[in-house]
Amino acid sequence: MKIDNGKVSASQFMFTVACFIQASTLLTAFFISVTKQDSWIVSIFGFLVGMIFLWLYTTLMKNFPNKNLVEINDLVFGPVVGKIFSLVYIYFFLTLSALNLKDLGDFVGMAIMPNTPTIVILVSFMCICAWAVRGGIEVVTRYSLFFTFIASFIMIVTFFLAFNDIDFNNFLPMFNQPVMKYVQGTHIIATIPFGEIVVFLMVTPNIEIPSNKLGKYFTLGFAVGGTSLTLIVLRDIAVLGNIITLFTFPSFETLRMIRLSRALGRMEVLFAVILIILLFFKISFLYYVSVLAISQIFKLNSYKNIVLGVGEIIVIYSFNLYYSMVQHMEHGSIITPFQWLIYEFLLPLITLIVAKIRNVSSSEERN
Amino acid sequence: MLYVILIFLIISFITLPDVIKGNSKKELIVVCSILCFGFILSSLYALGIDLPSPLVGIENFLKNILKLGYKDQ
Numbered sequence: 001m002k003i004d005n006g007k008v009s010a011s012q013f014m015f016t017v018a019c020f021i022q023a024s025t026l027l028t029a030f031f032i033s034v035t036k037q038d039s040w041i042v043s044i045f046g047f048l049v050g051m052i053f054l055w056l057y058t059t060l061m062k063n064f065p066n067k068n069l070v071e072i073n074d075l076v077f078g079p080v081v082g083k084i085f086s087l088v089y090i091y092f093f094l095t096l097s098a099l100n101l102k103d104l105g106d107f108v109g110m111a112i113m114p115n116t117p118t119i120v121i122l123v124s125f126m127c128i129c130a131w132a133v134r135g136g137i138e139v140v141t142r143y144s145l146f147f148t149f150i151a152s153f154i155m156i157v158t159f160f161l162a163f164n165d166i167d168f169n170n171f172l173p174m175f176n177q178p179v180m181k182y183v184q185g186t187h188i189i190a191t192i193p194f195g196e197i198v199v200f201l202m203v204t205p206n207i208e209i210p211s212n213k214l215g216k217y218f219t220l221g222f223a224v225g226g227t228s229l230t231l232i233v234l235r236d237i238a239v240l241g242n243i244i245t246l247f248t249f250p251s252f253e254t255l256r257m258i259r260l261s262r263a264l265g266r267m268e269v270l271f272a273v274i275l276i277i278l279l280f281f282k283i284s285f286l287y288y289v290s291v292l293a294i295s296q297i298f299k300l301n302s303y304k305n306i307v308l309g310v311g312e313i314i315v316i317y318s319f320n321l322y323y324s325m326v327q328h329m330e331h332g333s334i335i336t337p338f339q340w341l342i343y344e345f346l347l348p349l350i351t352l353i354v355a356k357i358r359n360v361s362s363s364e365e366r367n
Numbered sequence: 368m369l370y371v372i373l374i375f376l377i378i379s380f381i382t383l384p385d386v387i388k389g390n391s392k393k394e395l396i397v398v399c400s401i402l403c404f405g406f407i408l409s410s411l412y413a414l415g416i417d418l419p420s421p422l423v424g425i426e427n428f429l430k431n432i433l434k435l436g437y438k439d440q
Contacts, residue, residue: 095422184437298397305386305398308378312405320418327423335426335436 003295003303006138010209014221015144016285017197021225022151023282024193025232026251026275027103030332031192032233033245035185037171040233042182046189047226053195054222056348058215061204063355065211069201070296076355085347086297092343093290094310096196097283098318101126104279105318106325111252112272122315129284130311133291134304137206140288147281148224151274155228158267161258162239170241184333191337193229195344197222202289248329287314368413375406 008016032039064072069089073082104125105118113121132139200218209217236250239257247253255267291310295303322328379402386398411418430436 091421180437294401298393300394300397301389301391305382305394306401308382309398309401309405312374312378312409313401316405316408316412319412320420321422322420323417323423331423331426333437335430338429338435339422339426 003292003300004136004206006136006206007208008137008141008203008206010213010217012141012144013207013209014217014224015148016141017200017218017221018224018228019144019148019151019278019281020197020199020285021193021222022148022228023100023278024196025225025229026249026271026278028229028233028236028250029248029329031185031188032236032250033329034188034333035177035181036245037237037242038174038177038182039185040230040237041174042185043189043226043230043233045182045186046194047230049186049190050194050222050226051219053190053344054197054218056345056352057198057201058218060201060348060352061214062211063352064204066205068204068292068296070293072201072351072355076351076358076360083297085351086293088347089343090290090293090297093199093202093286093293094314094317095321096199097286097290097314098321100279100283100286101314101318102321102328104276104283107249107272107275110248111268119315119319122318125280125283126287126311126315129280129287130307132284133288133307133311137203137288140284144281147277151278152224152228154270154274155232158255158258158270159231159235161260161264161267162235162254164260165257166235166238167241168238170238184337187337187341188333189229191340191344192332194222194226195340198344198348199286199289201348202292248325287311290314368410371406371409371413375402375409378402 028039031042035042060072064075067075070082070086073085073089076082077085101122105122108121109116109118207214232251236254237244239254240247240250244250249271252268252271255271258267259265287310291303291307294310295306300306322331382398382402386395408418
């Protein structure tokens with residue numbers, strides 16, 4: 001039984017992955033506070049580790065071409081244990097959407113509209129997301145191409161405009177920190193921006209790509225996202241240098257430094273624009289996935305009726321996640337990568353191994 | 368608190384007629400329980416009661432009992 005009959009074409013899928021990863025590249029403070037001026041090396045390592053996750057997800061997608069994650073769990077573990085696995089994933093999706101929403105609220109509250117209560121911003125933002133989600137997967141992914149181009153364009157232009165402020169001495173000293181720091185940075189960056197593509201397992205039945213080309217488009221989108229992450233980190237370190245660890249939004253400060261002959265200044269508004277655009281995309285995708293998973297687990301006929309209810313829960317949940325901003329930053333760089341590893345690596349790996357042992361795959365069922 | 372009740376009345380007026388027309392009892396139960404859960408959470412938020420966070424709970428479990436986690440700086 002398929003709830004949403006929308007179709008996603010190959011290039012749309014590729015840009016959806018790219019846009020999804022680019023959305024997290026703007027919030028780089030988690031790992032920059034750990035590895036400081038060597039963060040760009042760490043982001044390349046994280047990209048390579050992320051390829052392992054990508055291989056895992058592609059294999060799962062190829063084994064079960066017309067099933068999404070909840071149906072895979074039901075098929076592999078049976079109805080009871082499968083439901084428990086699916087509930088864990090629903091918790092993960094809800095938490096991710098709430099975390100991204102909280103990031104948006106923090107940013108708007110700190111930088112753009114400090115006097116407005118955060119809940120007003122979040123509720124109006126969620127209303128637009130709910131509108132998109134009610135339209136289905138086609139509406140959610142349709143603008144991915146456009147958004148990716150806007151974000152990449154702004155990123156490349158600001159890279160050239162920031163040339164005046166770049167000082168290559170900011171990269172020194174290289175490889176001068178304890179090894180554990182590099183391991184920690186790689187772990188953070190592999191799980192927090194890159195590993196989150198586990199949500200694409202939920203939309204497998206809607207993707208119209210022959211299974212031998214799936215890996216190619218997935219990897220291409222992943223590479224676009226990874227390249228922009230590395231470029232942004234390089235630019236921020238080159239401009240800001242050692243003081244980069246002091247800021248919550250390093251890219252915001254970098255763009256604030258740009259000044260061309262008195263005419264062009266205050267470029268940080270561009271950062272605000274792309275942050276809100278990309279987070280809108282990411283949050284509506286995550287929101288769509290959580291709504292789909294919940295309606296799938298209760299076997300509803302349509303997901304449209306629970307959209308507003310789930311949105312309300314996500315908004316309130318985003319206020320309850322952490323008690324303070326400091327706790328958020330501390331947990332984000334110390335313990336959250338381990339928790340994410342459970343949902344992003346361990347559970348899909350167990351699913352794959354059990355599917356291989358029990359020899360289940362959906363292609364046999366079709367005949 | 369007044370706003371919470373108002374918003375939930377609006378949401379129910381948007382959502383519930385479709386569900387009732389659909390004639391499926393199970394769907395009505397699921398939608399109503401999700402709305403009730405959301406209503407309880409948001410009224411607690413509006414009344415200023417702090418709820419425990421499941422995220423912090425799991426992370427404290429991983430950190431203090433399983434001894435995972437990186438050293439602080």
